[in-house]
Amino acid sequence: MTTNTLHITVESTxxxxxxxxxxVRRLETDEQVDDKYVLSLPDEEALDRVLSAKNLELVRxxxxxEPDSVRELARLVDRDIKNVSTALNQLEAxxxxxxxxxxxxxxxxxxxxxxxxxxxxxxxxxxxxxxVPV
Numbered sequence: 001m002t003t004n005t006l007h008i009t010v011e012s013t014x015x016x017x018x019x020x021x022x023x024v025r026r027l028e029t030d031e032q033v034d035d036k037y038v039l040s041l042p043d044e045e046a047l048d049r050v051l052s053a054k055n056l057e058l059v060r061x062x063x064x065x066e067p068d069s070v071r072e073l074a075r076l077v078d079r080d081i082k083n084v085s086t087a088l089n090q091l092e093a094x095x096x097x098x099x100x101x102x103x104x105x106x107x108x109x110x111x112x113x114x115x116x117x118x119x120x121x122x123x124x125x126x127x128x129x130x131x132v133p134v
Contacts, residue, residue: 003113003114004037004111004112004113004114005037005112005113005114005115005116006037006038006039006096006112006114006115006116007037007038007039007115007116007118008038008039008040008041008047008050008051008115008116008117008118009038009039009040009041009117009118009119010040010041010042010043010044010046010047010117010118010119010120011040011041011042011118011120012042037095037111037112039094039095039096044119047117047119050091050094050096051115051117054079054087055087055091055096057077058073058077058084058087058088058091058097058108059091059096059097059110061073061076061077062097062108062109062110063110063113066109067107067108068102068105068107069102069105069106069107069108070084070085070088070099070105070106070108071105073088073108088106088108096110097109097110098110098111
């Protein structure tokens with residue numbers, strides 16, 4: 001069984017762009033680049049909003065129940081359809097869910113079955129050139 005993993009990182013904008021530039025450099029020299037799906041967030045507050053209990057409930061319900069529409073998902077989680085729709089649109093903008101047009105409705109889907117979170121605890125060397133590695 002193949003596992004599709006979403007990697008979520010909490011990192012500074014500087015670190016994100018340095019990693020992206022390094023990946024581009026590697027591609028230009030035909031070096032191997034990690035084939036990972038990564039969502040980079042700027043801080044823990046953004047992580048808390050993205051992975052709130054209500055959002056996780058939506059993602060888990062989509063993954064396990066495979067609802068055919070936003071309306072069915074709202075019924076499954078016992079929430080107002082407008083609130084579910086708003087949350088799904090935000091999650092779709094981040095690439096965490098996909099909303100597939102099926103007739104007049106949208107079918108929510110997720111492409112991953114596992115989430116890994118990477119949070120740097122020590123100083124971010126990209127933001128602090130005087131930082132001493134731990």
